[in-house]
Amino acid sequence: MKELLQNVYKRRSVRHYSDEKLTEEELAKVEEYLHNLKPLIPELKVEFQIVPCSETNCKFNAEYCLLVYSEEGNLWLTNVGYMLEQWDLYLASLNIGVCWFGMGKVEEERQCDLVYAIMLSFGKCDPSVFRNGDYDFSRDEADSFWSGMSDDRLGAIVRLAPSAVNSQPWRVDQVDNKFNVYRQRGGVPILSNRLFKRWNKVDMGIFLCYLDIALESEGYTYSRVLGTESDEGKRVLVATYTVDVKH
Ligand SMILES: Cc1cc2nc3c(=O)[nH]c(=O)nc-3n(C[C@H](O)[C@H](O)[C@H](O)COP(=O)(O)O)c2cc1C
CATH class of the missing domain: 3.40.109.10 (NADH Oxidase)
Structure with a gap:
């Protein structure tokens, strides 16, 4: 990756x-x-x-x-x-x-x-x-969606992930070397809920792709346990990563 x-x-x-x-x-x-x-x-x-x-x-x-x-x-x-x-x-x-x-x-x-x-x-x-660097993006800053981030280099990469209507529905809670990745529900009101629900699930896959690219590029190894695609609650746990520095 x-x-x-x-x-x-x-x-x-x-x-x-x-x-x-x-x-x-x-x-x-x-x-x-x-x-x-x-x-x-x-x-x-x-x-x-x-x-x-x-x-x-x-x-x-x-x-x-x-x-x-x-x-x-x-x-x-x-x-x-x-x-x-x-x-x-x-x-x-x-x-x-x-x-x-x-x-x-x-x-x-x-x-x-x-x-x-x-x-x-x-x-x-x-x-x-095509773009030519990381300056031509309209995206949220990583610390607005990733709490407890210990390595800014990861945030700098994953924040560039594209999403439907640029909604950026991802949230990450990091505690030590565990990263919980969530899909935030109830985002953009302009779209019909049905379509939006569907696209945000695709967006989360795009985000995990960027997260894997970031981890591998920055020299981490990781294992991942997947969560669910549930439509209950404000935040849905999509994956938990356990991350280690590569030796
Ligand atoms: C799941 C998904 C669905 C999308 N659907 C449309 C679409 O129907 N029409 C469109 O013009 N752009 C669509 N986009 C593109 C997004 O608007 C775009 O990725 C986002 O605004 C970020 O801009 P960038 O891709 O140029 O970085 C979609 C993107 C994703 C990830």
């Missing part, structure tokens, strides 16, 4: 694409990487379909959309966020633009035992749209 760190400072949501098409070689790399994604929950089956963006309800002028289908189960949307954020970051390294598209709809919500989760648009774009 740590090889993705440099792309954390580069990626952004790309909503304007160029007319240039992906080469066959680029498309092959994009597809191949889908098979290399590290799952959060290996037991959950996840499948992908690449379709022309014009065949979806995605309003961007991207060449393609990636449709993500998953088996349902505890934290399935979080697993999807964790996996596809790796892909989002990888595509930035190829100068291919991506945007998560939560408003996406498909005609067939089910494919055998799998359920539609989300789509992401992607295609060629002007490489100058």
Whole structure:
């Protein structure tokens, strides 16, 4: 995961694409990487379909959309966020633009035992749209969502994680080497509760992906116990990390 760190400072949501098409070689790399994604929950089956963006309800002028289908189960949307954020970051390294598209709809919500989760648009774009460092982000400061933080370097990386409408629903409570990661419920009122609930679960997977990149890049080892996708209470425990310095 740590090889993705440099792309954390580069990626952004790309909503304007160029007319240039992906080469066959680029498309092959994009597809191949889908098979290399590290799952959060290996037991959950996840499948992908690449379709022309014009065949979806995605309003961007991207060449393609990636449709993500998953088996349902505890934290399935979080697993999807964790996996596809790796892909989002990888595509930035190829100068291919991506945007998560939560408003996406498909005609067939089910494919055998799998359920539609989300789509992401992607295609060629002007490489100058990418970021170039950690200064061009509109994000909360790490100490506003992470209590007891003992290593600012971790906060400086994870605060850059993208989320639906930039809602940043994550909270971290650290006590010594235990990090409890929560999803804060009841965020942005402008969106229908149903959609928002769903996206924030994806957001949490994106956050865990960034946390793993940060821990690995800064030389920590860790183990993780996952929590639940419950819709009860103001804060839902998504994962507990036990973190150690690598020897
Ligand atoms: C789960 C999820 C769903 C999103 N859905 C949409 C969407 O429907 N339309 C859109 O324009 N952007 C969408 N975004 C992009 C976010 O608005 C964007 O990531 C956030 O504002 C941070 O900006 P950045 O990605 O450029 O860093 C989505 C992002 C996530 C993580």
